[in-house]
Amino acid sequence: MARPAISAQRHVLRALSQWPKDTLRPEIQFQDILRKRFEQSSGLSEQEQLRQANALYSLIDNRYKKKYPITGSLLRPKSQPTYFSDLVQELEAAPNRSYLERVWLRLKGVVRLQ
Numbered sequence: 001m002a003r004p005a006i007s008a009q010r011h012v013l014r015a016l017s018q019w020p021k022d023t024l025r026p027e028i029q030f031q032d033i034l035r036k037r038f039e040q041s042s043g044l045s046e047q048e049q050l051r052q053a054n055a056l057y058s059l060i061d062n063r064y065k066k067k068y069p070i071t072g073s074l075l076r077p078k079s080q081p082t083y084f085s086d087l088v089q090e091l092e093a094a095p096n097r098s099y100l101e102r103v104w105l106r107l108k109g110v111v112r113l114q
Helices: 002-017 030-040 046-060 063-067 083-096 099-110
Strands: none
Touching: 002 030, 002 046, 030 046, 046 063
16 A cells, blocks of 8 residues: 555656756745645545646646647737737846846836836
8 A cells, every 4th residue: 555655656756856947036946845745745645646746747748838829819919019028038037137137127117217
């Protein structure tokens, strides 16, 4: 009985090891929080642990992004067509900014002169 439970827990830990690192918040990682949760909640049945491991694998593999693709009109709202591309660009640039650049952008966001 203990053997399948260990197997299910291995699936969960393997899925968590494949989870990508968060570059915006390197001190708090999602997989670390989930790992602690799974270690503390050892009272889950094997079936429930396998179901949760399957859910983690489906998120890692982008299963739902592939199954339900987003079309161009949803990504380019008429009010601000470049919003999502600007957001992605901002998220990619954020981890590499220096302290002064972050302060400057915060001040620039507070004081908006038009």
